[in-house]
Structures are given as C-alpha cells and as structure tokens.
Amino acid sequence: MKNQKLNRQKFAYGCVVANKNKEFKNMVEKAGMIILKNGLISALANIKANEKKLYKCISNWLKPDNFSMGFSNGDLLKNLLACDSQTLLVLTEEVLLLTDALKEFCKAEIND
Numbered sequence: 001m002k003n004q005k006l007n008r009q010k011f012a013y014g015c016v017v018a019n020k021n022k023e024f025k026n027m028v029e030k031a032g033m034i035i036l037k038n039g040l041i042s043a044l045a046n047i048k049a050n051e052k053k054l055y056k057c058i059s060n061w062l063k064p065d066n067f068s069m070g071f072s073n074g075d076l077l078k079n080l081l082a083c084d085s086q087t088l089l090v091l092t093e094e095v096l097l098l099t100d101a102l103k104e105f106c107k108a109e110i111n112d
Contacts, residue, residue, distance in 0.1 A: 005097075008061070008097060008098055008101055009101050009105075011057075011060075011061055012057075012098060012101035012102045012105050013101075013105050015053075015054075015057040015102060015105075016028075016102060016105040016109050016110065017109065018053075019054075019057070020109060020110050021110070022110065022112065023051060024051060024053055024054060024106070024110070025106040025110045027050060027051035027054050028054060028099060028102045028103050028106050031043070031047060031054065031099040031102075031103075032096055032099045032100065032103070034046055034047070035092065035095060035096060039092075040088060040091060040092040040095060041077065041080050041088075044076065044077055044080070044095075045077060048077065054102075055076075057098075057102070058076070058095055059076040061095075061098050062076060062091065062094070062095070067094060069087065069091065069094075
C-alpha cells in the first residue's frame with residue numbers, strides 16, 4: 001500500500017510539473033468536489049470538456065502499468081461505463097486520492 005501511495009505521488013508530481021498553468025491548477029482544486037458531487041463518470045466528462053490535460057493525467061494513471069485495476073485500451077469514460085458498481089467505487093476512491101496528491105503539488109509548484 002505504501003508503494004502505491006509513493007507511485008501515485010511520483011505520478012502526480014510529474015503531471016503537475018508537465019502542466020504548470022493556472023487553468024490546470026484551478027481544475028485540480030475543483031476536481032475532488034466535482035467527483036463527490038456528481039459521481040466519477042459525470043465528473044470526468046466535465047473534466048474532459050474543460051481541462052483535457054487533467055483528464056489525460058487521470059486516464060494515464062488508470063492504466064495497468066500504474067494501477068492494477070486500470071484499463072489498457074480505449075477511452076476511459078467508455079471503460080468506466082462498462083464497470084460494475086463495486087469496481088467503480090474502487091476507481092472513484094483511487095481518482096480522489098490522485099486528485100488530492102495533484103492538489104498538494106499544485107499548491108507547491110504553481111504560483112497564482
């Protein structure tokens with residue numbers, strides 16, 4: 001579990017360093033609340049429409065090389081729509097953990 005947390009933090013740091021802009025930071029700050037309010041699938045549709053770089057980070061994180069329950073091919077939203085509710089809950093928790101890590105690195109790396 002600790003290894004997964006460290007891998008998540010390394011991945012999040014890389015995403016933030018590659019996307020040092022205010023729009024990315026603003027969407028990261030809102031992402032967790034959007035997910036909790038609207039559910040993962042609706043939130044990711046919103047993120048895909050408004051901040052493609054964040055959507056790409058989340059999609060890349062949910063690939064098998066990074067996350068064991070990840071998807072190897074196809075669009076993330078299409079894959080999520082095919083999930084059962086238990087898998088969707090696990091993935092929601094993982095994306096919330098990732099957005100928390102992204103938020104912390106955004107605070108440290110991106111100045112307003």
